[in-house]
Amino acid sequence: MNNNVIFTRLIDNKAIETYNDFGLILSPFELEIPEVQTNYVDVIGRDGSIDLTEILGQINYKNRELNLVFTVPNGIKSTTKIYNEISNFLHGQRTKIVLPSFEDYYLIGRCKINSLDRAKKNNQITVNTNCEPYKYKKEITEVTVEIGTLPYKVIINNLKMPTIPTIITTNNVLMNFENTDYSWGEGEHLNTSIVLKEGENIFIFKEGSSGTVTFSYQEGML
Numbered sequence: 001m002n003n004n005v006i007f008t009r010l011i012d013n014k015a016i017e018t019y020n021d022f023g024l025i026l027s028p029f030e031l032e033i034p035e036v037q038t039n040y041v042d043v044i045g046r047d048g049s050i051d052l053t054e055i056l057g058q059i060n061y062k063n064r065e066l067n068l069v070f071t072v073p074n075g076i077k078s079t080t081k082i083y084n085e086i087s088n089f090l091h092g093q094r095t096k097i098v099l100p101s102f103e104d105y106y107l108i109g110r111c112k113i114n115s116l117d118r119a120k121k122n123n124q125i126t127v128n129t130n131c132e133p134y135k136y137k138k139e140i141t142e143v144t145v146e147i148g149t150l151p152y153k154v155i156i157n158n159l160k161m162p163t164i165p166t167i168i169t170t171n172n173v174l175m176n177f178e179n180t181d182y183s184w185g186e187g188e189h190l191n192t193s194i195v196l197k198e199g200e201n202i203f204i205f206k207e208g209s210s211g212t213v214t215f216s217y218q219e220g221m222l
Helices: 018-022 076-090
Strands: 007-009 013-017 041-044 048-050 064-071 094-098 105-113 123-133 136-139 140-144 150-157 168-169 174-176 182-184 189-190 197-203 212-217
Touching: 007 076, 013 018, 013 076, 018 076, 041 064, 076 105, 076 123, 140 150, 150 212, 182 189
Parallel strands: none
Antiparallel strands: 007 013, 007 094, 041 048, 064 123, 094 105, 105 123, 105 136, 140 212, 150 197, 168 189, 168 212, 174 182, 174 197
């Protein structure tokens, strides 16, 4: 069984590994699904409520809590030393977290280290994190296509999380996405109006387009 959890601080990109560095044994944990940010409005004289949850065109989610309990196998004396090291490294820090069984993804959350229960001579260390709702794919997705016979259709697949791609072109392009045209020369382009949704996203390259196009984007899932 893989017990190793990797915490990487975002402030300096330094990392610790709970099992490989300290020999900590991870207790079973649950990664709960994030709660939906609902928005219901009651109107006087109307039965029921108006559901405005998707008023901006998508469902948004709240942060989720992740509680990890680690056991130090060498007793309370060793626990105190390791507790001090981990507390100084993690407490209050915003981190990337790679969990067992989810090695291809990471969470982002702020860590809190619970106090040791010295009266009970407890050899457990508990890390609580307030995490963003999505699990982020560790590797940035890159899709490169050669523009063929015009008009040329390209389908870009995306996971659950809406994301804005960086689009790199080697020549002039005229591109249509969701009924809007975009005209670019050679270079790297980021337009906040172009948001990849879950599933297939269709781009049509029109007359005047040539060369290769690379879509680079961060994918995420619940």
